[in-house]
Amino acid sequence: MINPLLYTLLFLKASLFSTGGFSNLPSLHQDLLARRWANEVDFSQSIAIGQISPGPNGLWVICLGYFTYGVLGACCALLAITVPPLLVLVVARSYRYIERWPRSQGIMRGVSVAVIGLLLTVIWTILHQPIVDWKGWLIAMGAFGLALSRKLNVVMILALGGLVGYFLYR
Secondary structure, eight states: OOOHHHHHHHHHHHHHTOOSTTTTHHHHHHHHHHTTSOOHHHHHHHHHHHHHSSSOGGGHHHHHHHHHHHHHHHHHHHHHHHHHHHHHHHHHHTHHHHTTOTTHHHHHHHHHHHHHHHHHHHHHHHHTSTTOOHHHHHHHHHHHHHHHHTOSOHHHHHHHHHHHHHHHTO
16 A cells, blocks of 8 residues: 555655656656556656656656556655755755855766666666567667667657567567
8 A cells, every 4th residue: 555645755755866857767766666656567658658748858757656646646746846846946046155165066966977877777677677578679779779869759769669569579
């Protein structure tokens, strides 16, 4: 059974220690899978919906909340991703004082590098699941190459991945 307060706090923690978009993915992935409140399919579907939906990339979290805990989960996720930007407004008000701290730039660089490391860890973990075979690797590498080229829209890459998956897994 999901504890709504703990559920919201996990999403809030992930949002507080992220830099937007998919940077809260590693924390949510680790916490929700450890408690068996989500599975890999929930993450895959919510990320796919978040990519094809208009608006900010971070809205995938609301889909994840819905898939894992229904309407209440979506509301908890929405609350959790809304509070940190409001806190940023408070910090922005006092930015003149914070920017004078000599270590503030070093702190931000350290946090950014840590987020990249966590994202790579999650990618590594997902790709080494038993459900990912050589065909999955082929699709993932093709999508990665197309994304690096920046010549195709994300929606087109997803559509091509789905089409290739249809023919490979038939």
